[in-house]
Amino acid sequence: MILPQLETLSLTRAGGCLEVLLNRPEKRNAMNQQMSAELHQLLDWLVPQSELRVVVFRGAGGHFCAGGDIKERHAQAEQTAESSADDALLQRNIRAGQMLAKIQNLPQTTVALVEGSAFGGGLGILCVTDIAIVAASARLGMPETTLGIAPAQIAPYVVKRVGLTRARQLALTAERFDGARAYQYGFAQYLCEVDDLQTTLDKVVGQILQCGPQANATTKRILLGVGNHSEADSIRYSAEEFATLNRNDEGREGQSAFVEKRAPAWQVEADE
Numbered sequence: 001m002i003l004p005q006l007e008t009l010s011l012t013r014a015g016g017c018l019e020v021l022l023n024r025p026e027k028r029n030a031m032n033q034q035m036s037a038e039l040h041q042l043l044d045w046l047v048p049q050s051e052l053r054v055v056v057f058r059g060a061g062g063h064f065c066a067g068g069d070i071k072e073r074h075a076q077a078e079q080t081a082e083s084s085a086d087d088a089l090l091q092r093n094i095r096a097g098q099m100l101a102k103i104q105n106l107p108q109t110t111v112a113l114v115e116g117s118a119f120g121g122g123l124g125i126l127c128v129t130d131i132a133i134v135a136a137s138a139r140l141g142m143p144e145t146t147l148g149i150a151p152a153q154i155a156p157y158v159v160k161r162v163g164l165t166r167a168r169q170l171a172l173t174a175e176r177f178d179g180a181r182a183y184q185y186g187f188a189q190y191l192c193e194v195d196d197l198q199t200t201l202d203k204v205v206g207q208i209l210q211c212g213p214q215a216n217a218t219t220k221r222i223l224l225g226v227g228n229h230s231e232a233d234s235i236r237y238s239a240e241e242f243a244t245l246n247r248n249d250e251g252r253e254g255q256s257a258f259v260e261k262r263a264p265a266w267q268v269e270a271d272e
Contacts, residue, residue: 001052004045008035010060011042016053016213016270017205018046018108025061028117032069036095043102053213054205055106057125058113064138067120068096070147096121097153104128104157104224107217109208113201114138114179115194124154126187127161130220133200134188138179146174162186209270214250 003011003018010021020042022029029035046055059065076089084090103110103125112126115135123140126132134140142158144151151158151171158167162185169175170185183191192200208216218241229237245251250266257264 001049004038004042006038006042008032009038009042013052016051016209017056018052018054019056019058022057022059022065025059025063027069028061028063028066029059029122030066030069031096031121032072033092036092036099039099040095040102043099043106046106046108049108050213052108053216054111054208055108056111056113056201056205057103057129059116059122061116063116064112064114064118065122065125066117067122067143093153096124100124100128100153100157107220109211109216109220111201111204111208112188113197114140114182114188115197119143119176120151121154123187124151124157127154127157131190131204132188133190133192133197133204134179134182135194135197136179136191137194138182139176140179140182140187141174141176142171143174143176145171206270210267212245212250212254212264212266214248215245215254218245 001013003013008023010023012019012021022031022035024030024032024035046052073089073092076092079088109131110129112129112132114126114132115138118126118134118138118140120142123142126134126140142151142154155167155171158171162170166185170177177185179188179191182188190200190204222238222241225234225237246255253266254264
């Protein structure tokens with residue numbers, strides 16, 4: 001497998017796991033247009049890569065992501081546009097929302113490994129991953145309103161992650177909080193010290209790789225679809241997916257392995 005060659009993202013593959021390193025350490029990995037474009041390119045490339053089962057997002061230089069590049073965004077705000085298509089600031093924000101949606105809907109299981117700063121869009125990336133591991137010393141928040149703007153694209157995902165009541169409090173006070181509070185609020189499922197981040201990540205990735213890749217992708221679709229369909233449609237869709245998984249190669253292999261008291265093929269591959 002040939003990985004995409006990117007400038008603001010560093011990619012490392014280890015078996016079925018791909019690590020995506022946000023790599024602008026001099027800016028605390030703040031998201032500029034180049035990083036956004038490269039993330040879109042990477043996310044589109046990832047969708048059909050069935051050999052990759054886990055995607056880990058982390059940041060270089062001891063920080064996750066400080067949000068958007070404010071200087072670049074401010075320069076765009078000074079520009080005038082004759083139409084929405086020509087409005088660089090509007091298009092930038094649309095692309096940010098599309099990027100978050102793409103991360104959320106990846107078929108792979110996604111993990112955010114958070115240390116240092118995770119503000120604005122960085123918090124948004126955390127919110128659209130399936131699993132978040134946060135260092136107790138990390139600093140997180142939505143500071144947008146202190147800049148006179150709104151956390152427009154990340155707001156829906158913050159609500160999904162921690163609920164409307166908590167999201168209103170955090171967005172309307174711009175409260176900054178540490179990793180322990182992020183865990184308490186429900187942003188992260190794992191809390192540890194910085195020195196234990198890698199050990200915790202390795203454990204979580206190992207657990208994910210024990211699961212059937214198609215089963216995980218289907219389960220993720222079902223979970224993300226909760227509340228978007230009628231009860232009858234949800235029952236029908238879930239039953240169809242369940243039947244398909246039972247009859248495909250992965251489902252037959254997994255259940256045969258259970259009966260025969262052996263590890264299924266995907267676990268053997270992950271352990272090699």
